[in-house]
Amino acid sequence: MKRSHRPEPKKQGAKQAPSKKPSSRGAKRTGPASRDDARGAPSERAARPLREDLVLQACLEAYGSVRHEGRLSDRALDFTLRRKAHLYSTERRAVAERVYALLRRQRTVDWLLARARPGFDRLETTRQDVMRLAASRILHGEPLEQVVHSSSLPAEDGAALRTLPDAAAALDALPQAKRYPIAASLPDFLAEKFLETFGADANAAAEAMNERAPLTARVNLLKGSREELQRRLAAEGVESTPTPLSPLGLWLETRINVFSLQSFKDGLLELQDEGSQLLGMLVDSPPTRVVDACAGAGGKTLQLAGQMKNRGDLHALDVDEVRIEELRKRARRAGVHNVRTQVIPAEDPAAAEALVALKDKADRVMVDAPCSGTGTYRRKPDGRYRLTPEDLKAHADRQKALLERFSTMVKPGGRLIYGTCSVLREENEAVIEDFLARHPEFSVRPVSQELGPELGEKVSRGPYLRLAPHTHNTDGFFGAILVRAK
Numbered sequence: 001m002k003r004s005h006r007p008e009p010k011k012q013g014a015k016q017a018p019s020k021k022p023s024s025r026g027a028k029r030t031g032p033a034s035r036d037d038a039r040g041a042p043s044e045r046a047a048r049p050l051r052e053d054l055v056l057q058a059c060l061e062a063y064g065s066v067r068h069e070g071r072l073s074d075r076a077l078d079f080t081l082r083r084k085a086h087l088y089s090t091e092r093r094a095v096a097e098r099v100y101a102l103l104r105r106q107r108t109v110d111w112l113l114a115r116a117r118p119g120f121d122r123l124e125t126t127r128q129d130v131m132r133l134a135a136s137r138i139l140h141g142e143p144l145e146q147v148v149h150s151s152s153l154p155a156e157d158g159a160a161l162r163t164l165p166d167a168a169a170a171l172d173a174l175p176q177a178k179r180y181p182i183a184a185s186l187p188d189f190l191a192e193k194f195l196e197t198f199g200a201d202a203n204a205a206a207e208a209m210n211e212r213a214p215l216t217a218r219v220n221l222l223k224g225s226r227e228e229l230q231r232r233l234a235a236e237g238v239e240s241t242p243t244p245l246s247p248l249g250l251w252l253e254t255r256i257n258v259f260s261l262q263s264f265k266d267g268l269l270e271l272q273d274e275g276s277q278l279l280g281m282l283v284d285s286p287p288t289r290v291v292d293a294c295a296g297a298g299g300k301t302l303q304l305a306g307q308m309k310n311r312g313d314l315h316a317l318d319v320d321e322v323r324i325e326e327l328r329k330r331a332r333r334a335g336v337h338n339v340r341t342q343v344i345p346a347e348d349p350a351a352a353e354a355l356v357a358l359k360d361k362a363d364r365v366m367v368d369a370p371c372s373g374t375g376t377y378r379r380k381p382d383g384r385y386r387l388t389p390e391d392l393k394a395h396a397d398r399q400k401a402l403l404e405r406f407s408t409m410v411k412p413g414g415r416l417i418y419g420t421c422s423v424l425r426e427e428n429e430a431v432i433e434d435f436l437a438r439h440p441e442f443s444v445r446p447v448s449q450e451l452g453p454e455l456g457e458k459v460s461r462g463p464y465l466r467l468a469p470h471t472h473n474t475d476g477f478f479g480a481i482l483v484r485a486k
C-alpha cells in the first residue's frame, strides 16, 4: 500500500500524523498560553482526552480561512488559536497537526472523497470540510471508527469514509502520469516539474514533502557551543539530538513551546531548518565585509554574525521594513553587534543608488533570493496551491535581476553566494547559468571546497548545494558560490 493516500494502521500511542524524525508543528507559536500550561502534572495533561467538538470547531475555522478565504496557513492557525484560549495545549497541537496534515494531502483527500461520496462536491461547505478533516485523519493512521465517531458525521458520510480503501485502490490503479499529481497533492504543472526534477525519485520526493518537518534549532555560537546548548536544554527538560549534516543544528523534541524556553529568551538558539544552516555555511569566515542582500528577518544574518565571531562589517539589506525590524530585535537577543541594517528600495534606479556605497567593496555577498518556496512545503503546505506558472517565471526573472544588482558589490577576488529554498531548476541552476553567460569575470567554486569533501559529498550535486526532504530530511535548498576574478 502506498503511504500517500492509503489509510494506514495508527502507530501505537501516536496522536498525530506520523513523522520519521522529530517534527516541528507542536512548537509553532500558537497565541497566548493555553489554559493548562500552569495546571496539572504533565502526565495528567497528556492523558486528558481531547474535547473533539472544540478541536473540530477550531480546525474548521483555521482550515476554512486558508481554503476558502485564501489566508496563509500559519497566520490562519495563529489567528484561530489566539481566540481559543480555552483549548488545552494538547488540543491546540491537535488542531495545528490536523489542519497542516489536511493541507499537505488536500488534493488527494478531495479526489478520494469525490469517489467515496457521490455528490461530495454538492454538499454544503462545512460538511465537506468535516469530511476532509476526517478522511485526512484516517489517511494518517487514526482508527476509522474512532474518527467517524469523533467527527459527529451523518450516517451516509460515515459510510462513505468506510469505503476510502476502495477509492485509494482506484487511485493506485491509475497510470503514473495521472496518479502522481493527485497522490503527491500537487497542481498539475508543479507535478510535471517534480517529475522532471526528481525522475525515478519523484514518489519519494512527494512523500517526504508531505511529512511533518523536524523542529530544528541552530546554536548561537556567540553564546556557546552546541554541546553547551544541549546541556542547557536538558536542564530545561528538553531532549535534543545533533543534526547529522549541520554542525550547528539540534533536533528538538516536538511537544514543547520553544519560545517560552529561557535558553531561547537568552538568545542561545534560533529555529532554523538544517538546510538553511548549510546554505549559510557557504559564506566562509572571517572575511571583513559581508553583505546579506536579502536578509529578511535575519535567519542567515544571525548565523553569519556567529560565524564571523561578531567581527567585521555585516550589512543586512532588505526591501521589507517589518522584517528588518524583526531582524534588529533578534540581533539584540542574540548579542549580535557587527550588523548594520538597511531598508532598500526595490526598484531601479533608486535601488542602485542605495547600493553605491558598497560597490566593489564586499568580500562576500549573499543573495538568499525570494523564490517559489517549493522546498518548504513540509512547513508551508498551502504554498503549492497558490503558485502559478506565471509566478514561477516572475520569480526566475526577479532572481536574475537581483543577482545582477547585488553582484556589483562583490570586490575583485570576492564571492557571491546565491541560494533559494526552491527545488526547481529554473530558479537555481538556470539562474546561475544565465548570470555566468553574461559575467565571464565570475566562476563557480564547488561547494565541497567550502564544506569539506565529506560533508560536501553528502549535500552537493555537481558544484552546487542541492538538498531535498527525501534525500536529506531538510527543506529543499539550492546554493552556489561564484568567485569574482582578481
Ligand SMILES: C[S@@+](CC[C@H](N)C(=O)[O-])C[C@H]1O[C@@H](n2cnc3c(N)ncnc32)[C@H](O)[C@@H]1O
Residues within 6 Å of the ligand: 293, 294, 295, 296, 297, 298, 299, 300, 301, 317, 318, 319, 320, 323, 344, 345, 346, 347, 368, 369, 370, 371, 402
Ligand atoms: C528567502 S527570503 C530571505 C530569508 C532570510 N535570508 C533568512 O534567512 O531568514 C527573501 C527576502 O528577499 C527580500 N527581497 C525581495 N525583493 C528584494 C529586493 N529587490 N532587494 C532586497 N531584498 C529583497 C524579501 O523581502 C525577503 O525578505
